[in-house]
Amino acid sequence: MTKQQHMPEIYGKYPKKDASCLIDLLQDVQEQFGYLPDSEMQQVAKHVDIPVSRVYGVATFYNQFRFQPLGKYVIKVCRGTACHVQGSLGILTTLENELGIKAGQTTKDLMFTIETVACIGACSIAPVIAINDEFHGGLTTKSLQKLLRGYQKRSAKDEVTA
Secondary structure, eight states: OOOOHHHHHHHHHHHTTOOOGGHHHHHHHHHHHSSSOOOHHHHHHHHHHOHHHHHHHHHHHHHTOOSSOOEEEEEEEEEHHHHHHHHHHHHHHHHHHHHHHOOBBBBBTTTTEEEEEEESOOOOOOSSEEETTTOOOOOHHHHHHHHHHHHHHHHHHHHHHH
């Protein structure tokens, strides 16, 4: 079943021409697609009968909404105090340089997304990152580069077996 086939189920849950359901509808669309595609933003606007600009205005106000798909591996870099003191800025810079993207962006091949978080809650293993909720602590630039290579190899192996 394709994602498009699921969409009537989502829109059918909400009354037409009722802007009070806008945020809930946007959340459901994002859950379905992983982000808010332009085509769906237009569909949402039609459904609740408001201008597309207002839909974008609401969606851009809340940082929970994304307008680009996430990568296969979402890397969350802790920028909390303990991690900062232990060199998380260097970890973030290394990630950005290795992957050719900045925090908040996704690689063109949709393999990696970098996000920064205020605190992961794993201060005892600072500096720490989480890749798809798998924690990696005590990182150095060298160990981070090795870790990235492992994920790249894992992904290449997944593609060969698919």
